Amino acid sequence: MRLRILILAALVAVAAFPAAAGAGKATNVEVGNGFFGPANLTVKKGAKVRFKWTPSLELHDVHVKSGPAKFHSPTQAAGTYSHKFAKAGKYVLFCTQHTDMTMKVKVKKR
Numbered sequence: 001m002r003l004r005i006l007i008l009a010a011l012v013a014v015a016a017f018p019a020a021a022g023a024g025k026a027t028n029v030e031v032g033n034g035f036f037g038p039a040n041l042t043v044k045k046g047a048k049v050r051f052k053w054t055p056s057l058e059l060h061d062v063h064v065k066s067g068p069a070k071f072h073s074p075t076q077a078a079g080t081y082s083h084k085f086a087k088a089g090k091y092v093l094f095c096t097q098h099t100d101m102t103m104k105v106k107v108k109k110r
């Protein structure tokens, strides 16, 4: 009986603290050939997003098309780029090498 309560308490604890895309761990985004995965992302203000290139012969980058702050990654065929979203709002990101390669990031105030 006591064990059952402990298991229940553990489940409640896990449910109360889901893997929120907030402080601490970075949220990963795949930079693929012709796409960002996921194409839509919601994070909290201050969240770190880590873009990881799927190694290929094609060059890609991450630029801000529209949004409350500008940033851009190097143009590269492999590697990673991390960005901390310090300003809340809606961002549209794109790859300058493939302008139809876009993604949306919604950064919540809290």
Ligand SMILES: [Cu+2]
Pocket: 034, 059, 060, 061, 095, 096, 097, 098, 101
């Ligand atoms: Cu590209």
